[in-house]
Amino acid sequence: RQLEEKDNQFSLASVREFLTREEDSIVFSLIERAKYPSNFPVYDPSYLAGAAFPYHNHSLVDIFVRESEAVQARAGRYQNPEEIPFFPESLVPPLVPPYQYPKVLYPAAASVNVRDTIWKMYFDQLLPQFTSKGDDGRYALTAAADLVCLQALSRRIHYGRFVSEAKFRDAPNNYSSAIRAKDRDALMRLLTFEVQEETVKRRVEEKAKVFGQDVTVDNGTSTNESSRPQYKVDPNVVYHLYGNWVIPFTKQVEVEYLLHRLD
Numbered sequence: 001r002q003l004e005e006k007d008n009q010f011s012l013a014s015v016r017e018f019l020t021r022e023e024d025s026i027v028f029s030l031i032e033r034a035k036y037p038s039n040f041p042v043y044d045p046s047y048l049a050g051a052a053f054p055y056h057n058h059s060l061v062d063i064f065v066r067e068s069e070a071v072q073a074r075a076g077r078y079q080n081p082e083e084i085p086f087f088p089e090s091l092v093p094p095l096v097p098p099y100q101y102p103k104v105l106y107p108a109a110a111s112v113n114v115r116d117t118i119w120k121m122y123f124d125q126l127l128p129q130f131t132s133k134g135d136d137g138r139y140a141l142t143a144a145a146d147l148v149c150l151q152a153l154s155r156r157i158h159y160g161r162f163v164s165e166a167k168f169r170d171a172p173n174n175y176s177s178a179i180r181a182k183d184r185d186a187l188m189r190l191l192t193f194e195v196q197e198e199t200v201k202r203r204v205e206e207k208a209k210v211f212g213q214d215v216t217v218d219n220g221t222s223t224n225e226s227s228r229p230q231y232k233v234d235p236n237v238v239y240h241l242y243g244n245w246v247i248p249f250t251k252q253v254e255v256e257y258l259l260h261r262l263d
């Protein structure tokens with residue numbers, strides 16, 4: 001019954017609430033990753049050159065994500081339609097009995113994804129922008145932090161499927177002709193709300209400031225009132241992460257979903 005209620009409340013407003021909460025997870029995950037320097041060996045396949053088959057010639061992070069996903073698949077993570085794995089080919093059957101998740105997504109469109117695009121963006125573009133150069137040997141912790149970042153970004157971006165579903169249900173007639181004509185540009189125009197995008201970007205920038213500043217207890221003896229706050233992750237990087245990648249990728253997922261919405 002609880003599920004039906006939840007399903008009944010499904011709307012663009014509830015979807016946007018979910019996206020807002022995911023911002024916290026994304027910002028926190030970046031802050032955690034920023035604890036460690038770039039730690040190049042984590043990403044360098046030759047670091048594991050001496051490892052046994054099938055691990056040799058893979059990067060440590062690659063193996064870490066793949067095997068973590070398999071463990072999480074056992075625990076039922078990917079039964080949840082909100083979750084999309086990076087390595088679907090290495091998943092294992094869940095140990096847990098099925099949970100009745102609300103059936104919100106349109107089945108023919110539910111599997112659209114941009115996992116490879118997210119993977120590439122994270123390692124090639126984003127990581128160098130918010131980690132300091134260096135190597136402190138904490139490779140397992142680094143890979144674990146990367147996993148959490150990747151999963152948070154993926155959940156947010158792939159939630160575009162739910163956003164589209166809400167928009168389609170609100171106004172099927174507005175979308176149907178563009179879907180039938182496979183008109184990506186028209187779909188993109190229909191689903192874009194520029195004011196909302198600006199609100200999101202400004203809010204995540206603010207969250208990076210609030211969550212990522214050093215907290216001190218002022219005992220009244222502080223003399224350096226004028227010192228500028230230091231942030232663990234540059235709020236501007238988070239603003240541009242959303243502007244350049246998170247929002248555009250979400251919109252890409254939204255368009256792809258809609259293209260299959262009448263299959």
Ligand SMILES: O=C(O)C(=O)C[C@]1(C(=O)O)C=C[C@@H](O)C=C1
Nearest residue numbers: 163192193194196197200247250
């Ligand atoms: O909130 C929406 O309407 C969305 O589609 C989500 C989102 C976003 O990624 O934050 C994407 C496209 C819109 O232009 C505004 C915001």
